[in-house]
Amino acid sequence: MLRVEHLSKSFGGVRATRDVSIDFPTGSLTAIIGPNGAGKTTFFNLISGHVRPDEGRVLFDGADIVGLSSLEVVRRGMARAFQVASLFPSLTVREALTAAVVSHLRASGRVLSRFPVAAAGRRADEIMDLLGLDPKADVLSANLSHGDQKLLDIGLALAMDPKVLLLDEPTAGMGSEERWRMIGKVHRLWEVTGMTVLFIEHDMDIVFKIAQTIHVLKYGAVLAQGTPDAIRRNQDVIDAYLGTDHRLSETVGEA
Amino acid sequence: MRVSLMRVSPLRAGLARDVAVAVAGLALLLALPMLFPQPALRDFLIYFFAYGLLAMSLNLLVGLTGLVSFGHAAYFATGAYAFGLLMQSGLVSIPVAALAAVGGTALVALVIGAICVRLKEIYFSFITLAFQMFIHSVIVTWVSLTGGDQGLRGGIPRPPILGLDLNDARVLYGTCAVVFVLCILAMRQVAQSPFGYTLRMIRDNPARANFLGVDVTAMKLGIFVFAAAMASVGGLILALFVSGAYPEFAFWTTSGEAIFMIMLGGMKVFLGPLAGTLLLQTLNHYVTIYTEHHGLVLGTVILVIVLGLRRGLADVLYDWLQARRARRAAASDPVPGSFEPAPLADGALIKGRTV
Ligand SMILES: Nc1ncnc2c1ncn2[C@@H]1O[C@H](COP(=O)(O)OP(=O)(O)OP(=O)(O)O)[C@@H](O)[C@H]1O
């Protein structure tokens, strides 16, 4: 479904991504982990068309998508949610989701019908249902709790009916209990929809529990990859940063 | 998919209500001069139609899309001059000249907009201002066509249309009122359409809209052209009424007044800019009669409203109604944890929620 080959990107002197090659099979659930500044978000930026790589290829559904705009990448079926929820503050949850679905249906330019369009409204209801956002349907996005904002951000991505979903730290800034609830939702979403899901996560308990495959990034390069069991035992990873306490410090960085 | 998208129960409900409001509004506008037959009122209202369309259409950019244009009057003037020149040519009837003037303005806006909408924020504002100055100087310098400083003179003929004689002041007023209400209705439909909500997304967070498959540039260009077309109708009404067109129509102060109207009236409520138009015009009218320090008084009033209320008058009313509704809801439903209508932060001045 998605494969990157020899992807590299530097910002001035900072080599944020170095020769990364990873294959994400169709329907897989993959975690990307690594310390702060390891280049995880940059990796998402590169594959979603937001930042153009210096070198390498991104193969999506067999075609190289390097050079396509983020708009074109979304339209091909890759959607993302952000490390810091990126929302529409003045729209309610239902309005935002419906407007996103309208965009997915290529109906954004319609002026002769009224918003909300019936078909889009139904799909928005489904998404709210899936994420448990229905009680908040009429709340302005700006007034949502932090957790609900992260959920809505994922919901907006779901409105694109993506084949590949990129989640940048879905549990960022949450307490332990809320994290597990959130990741439970992500996991169920993956099971129900059969999408290929990539997520960045700092909490190792979560990663080891739900990911099928884990890729560890450090200084922009792949340090290790494999199943949770393999990663847990990998000496490089332990040396590099798992240490004795395998829970990484929680951070909320910039997207 | 298309069929189900077009299925219209909300469309009917929403549109039916808006049409009802429009009909009521039109009835009021037509009744007013009968109740108060002084010609001054009619004249006042025709100015209100013209500048109201300017302010309302500008708010499609400022309030709905978050595009703060400083050069919107350029299209007001383009409409006025195009219409005036076409009528003076004597070749076409009023409706044809009007349609051609609006279409021509839309084309001009398409070209200018294609450049402007790619720029962000303050750069967008400045380049719209620059294009307005360009159009203003074309008008002033192309004396053989436009009459330069003196304006388009010699009058604009008003041949009858379908037996309607627009030289009759009452007929002219009625026609302008109908056109005005139709334009407001069209703008309302656009604001409430899927396109309108897409514009709200762009206003709130263009980067995110882009990541959701919205072609932000194309959408901005679309509303830029539509807003320009609506402004040109305002210019056309004014040209028809004063039987001429003047370079001031395209001067930056005219755009500035339109921005004042929006700030005075508010942009949360769809018709807010009209409240601002009414207020500014009334002030203009009376203040010029009673004092020579007209700019001083106007400036003070605007300062008081902008600094004192920090929102437009219609917004104040809207917020008050919302707060009351929220209090009622809270009283009847004591479950906590629903939400409070959180006071929008300072950005609300520019980015308020347009209803
Ligand atoms: N647009 C940019 N311009 C310049 N430097 C950048 C840019 N984006 C990322 N970087 C740099 O690239 C490096 C990797 O950043 P990135 O955000 O990808 O890390 P991350 O793994 O997501 O970290 P975190 O866990 O804190 O979110 C950092 O040193 C960062 O400063």
Ligand SMILES: [Mg+2]
């Ligand atoms: Mg990051």
